[in-house]
Amino acid sequence: LAKTTQPISMDSYEGQEVNITCSHNNIATNDYITWYQQFPSQGPRFIIQGYKTKVTNEVASLFIPADRKSSTLSLPRVSLSDTAVYYCLVGDHGQNFVFGPGTRLSVLP
Amino acid sequence: DAGVIQSPRHEVTEMGQEVTLRCKPISGHDYLFWYRQTMMRGLELLIYFNNNVPIDDSGMPEDRFSAKMPNASFSTLKIQPSEPRDSAVYFCASALALHEQFFGPGTRLTVL
Numbered sequence: 001l002a003k004t005t006q007p008i009s010m011d012s013y014e015g016q017e018v019n020i021t022c023s024h025n026n027i028a029t030n031d032y033i034t035w036y037q038q039f040p041s042q043g044p045r046f047i048i049q050g051y052k053t054k055v056t057n058e059v060a061s062l063f064i065p066a067d068r069k070s071s072t073l074s075l076p077r078v079s080l081s082d083t084a085v086y087y088c089l090v091g092d093h094g095q096n097f098v099f100g101p102g103t104r105l106s107v108l109p
Numbered sequence: 110d111a112g113v114i115q116s117p118r119h120e121v122t123e124m125g126q127e128v129t130l131r132c133k134p135i136s137g138h139d140y141l142f143w144y145r146q147t148m149m150r151g152l153e154l155l156i157y158f159n160n161n162v163p164i165d166d167s168g169m170p171e172d173r174f175s176a177k178m179p180n181a182s183f184s185t186l187k188i189q190p191s192e193p194r195d196s197a198v199y200f201c202a203s204a205l206a207l208h209e210q211f212f213g214p215g216t217r218l219t220v221l
Contacts, residue, residue: 042151043113043200043212047168087152099144099152 004088008068009104016109018075020103022088025069030092033071038085038102047086075105083107113213115201127189130216133182134203142202142210143176143186152200158184191220193209 005023012018024033032051036044046057050062050071061074075082087102114133122128134141142157156166161178169176173192178184188195196219202210 010114036210041215043202043215045212046209049209098154101151 004090004100005107006086006088006100008101009107011108012078013108014079016078018078018090018105018107019083020073020075020086020105021070022073022090023070024088024090027068027090028092031068031090032092033062033068034089035060035062035073036087036089036099038087039083044087044099048067078107080104080107080109113201113203113211115213115216117216118214119217119219121130121221122191123221125190126193126220127187127193128195128218128220130186130199130201130218132184132186132201132213134184134201135211136182138203138211139181140204140206140210141145141178141184142200142204143184144200144202144212145197146200146215147197155186188218191218193220196220 009037032049034049035047037047038044048057048062050064052064052068055062063072073086083106085102085104087099113135116131120128139160140157143155144152145155146152153168155168156176157164158178161181174188176186186199198215198217200212200215204210204211
């Protein structure tokens, strides 16, 4: 399984764009990159998934460079309700469910 | 759909007692996962099923833990006997063809 490295925590202010980068140097050809969000006292929730280049949905964008050794989750104009832990997972569709410690994002007023 | 349903939401028991956690996955999903989350160890995959068959149980901590999926709409995670170190939040998740996982609300287990 490809090991991932993310910042342990990040702070931001309301209205700002937040970018969380995940490193996965040994990503394999068949691996996808998936991000989940977890609020306190809730289970993780799928945010976005990608394989290469850029993926955008109504919640976030995922940027993946050509070498795929890292990826960046971009949250536009965060609000207080975006305060959560964000997990980056890397694996093929048979293995993309190993969660690391994640990034604890705190959005300040 | 009501999403993944777990019961009970909270369980408090004494060391040595048997604990059974229950999960109803989203209808039509063919994968079911059991996770455990603690502050110290984070979110750990315990076991997952595909079409009711256990595929990987390497995350099950020891023989005290067992999981079953008798049909496509029900799974149980049993701990017997329970120990204080089993205290955690246990999540069940389901997925269709290993795309995004949908998590249940979790069961908070406290073993005294």
